Amino acid sequence: MNFSSKLLEDAVGEFAKLPGVGQKTALRLVLHLLNKEQEEVEHFGNAIVRLRKEIKHCTICHNISDHNICEICSASKREKEIICVVEDTRDVMAVENTGQYFGVYHVLGGLISPMDGIGPSDLFIDSLVQRVATTPVKEIILALSATMEGDTTIFYLYKRLKDFQIPVTTIARGIAFGGELEYADEITLGRSIVTRVPYETAMR
Numbered sequence: 211m212n213f214s215s216k217l218l219e220d221a222v223g224e225f226a227k228l229p230g231v232g233q234k235t236a237l238r239l240v241l242h243l244l245n246k247e248q249e250e251v252e253h254f255g256n257a258i259v260r261l262r263k264e265i266k267h268c269t270i271c272h273n274i275s276d277h278n279i280c281e282i283c284s285a286s287k288r289e290k291e292i293i294c295v296v297e298d299t300r301d302v303m304a305v306e307n308t309g310q311y312f313g314v315y316h317v318l319g320g321l322i323s324p325m326d327g328i329g330p331s332d333l334f335i336d337s338l339v340q341r342v343a344t345t346p347v348k349e350i351i352l353a354l355s356a357t358m359e360g361d362t363t364i365f366y367l368y369k370r371l372k373d374f375q376i377p378v379t380t381i382a383r384g385i386a387f388g389g390e391l392e393y394a395d396e397i398t399l400g401r402s403i404v405t406r407v408p409y410e411t412a413m414r
């Protein structure tokens with residue numbers, strides 16, 4: 211692309227680094243912003259800069275938060291003894307949207323994926339084990355994607371957790387619920403959390 215301005219080229223270049231955004235889309239977005247009031251564009255830029263600078267991760271569950279302890283972990287009405295283990299923040303949002311879950315979470319920050327060089331030590335697995343060892347927990351729900359990486363991670367977590375003698379359950383993952391957790395519709399996901407089953411049963 212031949213740009214008439216270096217400033218334009220730089221801005222388009224930054225947008226084009228985003229996932230799913232090609233040069234053409236990037237140019238369209240940048241030109242759109244150029245037509246906005248300066249104040250509006252400043253809000254846009256500030257939101258991104260502040261996001262990166264000020265965002266925190268909950269020290270208990272590792273969810274993205276504005277505070278050191280997230281709103282879910284600090285809410286008195288949540289059941290702290292039930293932990294739902296998920297891959298990332300998008301999954302926390304998906305489960306929250308069902309309105310069917312009242313426990314707390316543990317965000318792994320990814321899934322075990324030997325192909326991508328992601329092993330257990332790259333994820334918040336030790337901190338989950340630590341949490342289970344040091345706080346009262348009466349159930350651990352493994353709500354991970356029905357993919358090979360999800361299955362690998364569930365199997366690994368089960369091995370690490372089984373000695374605690376705490377029920378480990380998985381959400382129902384039938385045909386209606388294949389693939390990524392965040393894409394499951396709310397009703398299906400909500401139902402699969404309510405009808406979760408012990409991990410051993412799910413394996414048979």
Ligand SMILES: [Zn+2]
Binds near residue numbers: 270
């Ligand atoms: Zn938290």
